[in-house]
Amino acid sequence: DAKTTQPTSMDCAEGRAANLPCNHSTISGNEYVYWYRQIHSQGPQYIIHGLKNNETNEMASLIITEDRKSSTLILPHATLRDTAVYYCIVRVGGSQGNLIFGKGTKLSVKP
Amino acid sequence: GAVVSQHPSWVICKSGTSVKIECRSLDFQATTMFWYRQFPKQSLMLMATSNEGSKATYEQGVEKDKFLINHASLTLSTLTVTSAHPEDSSFYICSARDQGLAGYEQYFGPGTRLTVT
Numbered sequence: 001d002a003k004t005t006q007p008t009s010m011d012c013a014e015g016r017a018a019n020l021p022c023n024h025s026t027i028s029g030n031e032y033v034y035w036y037r038q039i040h041s042q043g044p045q046y047i048i049h050g051l052k053n054n055e056t057n058e059m060a061s062l063i064i065t066e067d068r069k070s071s072t073l074i075l076p077h078a079t080l081r082d083t084a085v086y087y088c089i090v091r092v093g094g095s096q097g098n099l100i101f102g103k104g105t106k107l108s109v110k111p
Numbered sequence: 112g113a114v115v116s117q118h119p120s121w122v123i124c125k126s127g128t129s130v131k132i133e134c135r136s137l138d139f140q141a142t143t144m145f146w147y148r149q150f151p152k153q154s155l156m157l158m159a160t161s162n163e164g165s166k167a168t169y170e171q172g173v174e175k176d177k178f179l180i181n182h183a184s185l186t187l188s189t190l191t192v193t194s195a196h197p198e199d200s201s202f203y204i205c206s207a208r209d210q211g212l213a214g215y216e217q218y219f220g221p222g223t224r225l226t227v228t
Contacts, residue, residue, distance in 0.1 A: 036219075043115075043204050043219035044155065087154070098145070099206070099217055101155040 003027065003090040009106040012082075018075040020105050022088030025069040032091045033064060034099065035073045037084040044087065044101075047073065078109045113139045115207050117220035124195055124227055131191045132223045134205030140185040141207035145217070146178070149202040161188055195227045 005023040012018040024033060032051050036044040048055055048062045050071070055062045061074040075082055087104040091097045114137040124130050134144060142163045147155040159175075161167040161182035169175045177199075179191040188207075192199055204222045 038155075041202070041222070041224070043117075043206075043221045046216065046218065096143075096208075098157060098160065100157060101147075103154050 003092065003100075004088045004102050006086075006088050006102065006105045008103070009108070011108050011110055012075075012078045014080060014109055014111050015077055018073075018078040018082065018107060018109070020073040020075075020086050020088070020107065021070065022072070023070045024088070024090050027068050027090050031097075033062070033068075033071050034089045034091055035060070035062065035086065036089065036099075036101075037082075037086045038104070039081075039084045047086075049091075078107075080109050080111065083107060083109045113137075113207075113209050113216070113218045115205065115218045115220040117203075117205055117223050119223060120221060121224040122226070124225070126196055126227055127194055129191055129193045130195055130225060131189055132203055132205070132225075134188045134190070134207070134220055136186045136207040136209075136218075139207075139209045141188075142185060142210060143208040144182055144188040145206040145208075146180060146188075146190050147204045147206065149204060149222075155204060192225065195225070197227045200225055200227045 032049050034049040035047040038044045048060050050062045064071045085104040085106050087101050089099050116135045118133045144161050146158045149155045158173045159167045159169045161180050163182050167180035182188040202222050205220045208217050
């Protein structure tokens, strides 16, 4: 079973920051948080991952709380092409663990 | 990021026939590949994990004799749906793990839409 809880859907205005929350209260010390997204009828796309520290790359930022029980994915300037289902995944079993997908958050970016 | 391809992107077959789907890692070697299935408006469900040169490990409830997985090389895995039925119609997605310097990142293919009539 997925170890994460995400809102079912969210809306965001184009050009604004999209903040997607994720709860993972049962996460263990060596388990990473991964974020993927899936645009309609395509395979999932890797976004970012982290363990304890906040992470940033060209796509997004990942903010992980100090107790690691929740995290937030931030898309700094959302565009219409960011409309997708976003999956927050806790990778069980360390760096070789499987990715088990939950239901994700359907983000709709509106003009 | 690394590229994973799938072929075909979509296929229609008649009930009772078998269908083979190919998954290739194009610019990296993948000792581990994964097969997922996704029904409409649902999340991805892991079907099986395969390691190059060994038998696949199937998730609970997935019939290994129906979904044959072969991972004969470091860049190719195949999924064969045998004696397909309409309930096997789904979106099949493969994924490959890159065990390069960056760590154990996992990349996904574009998916194959199977329709069984």
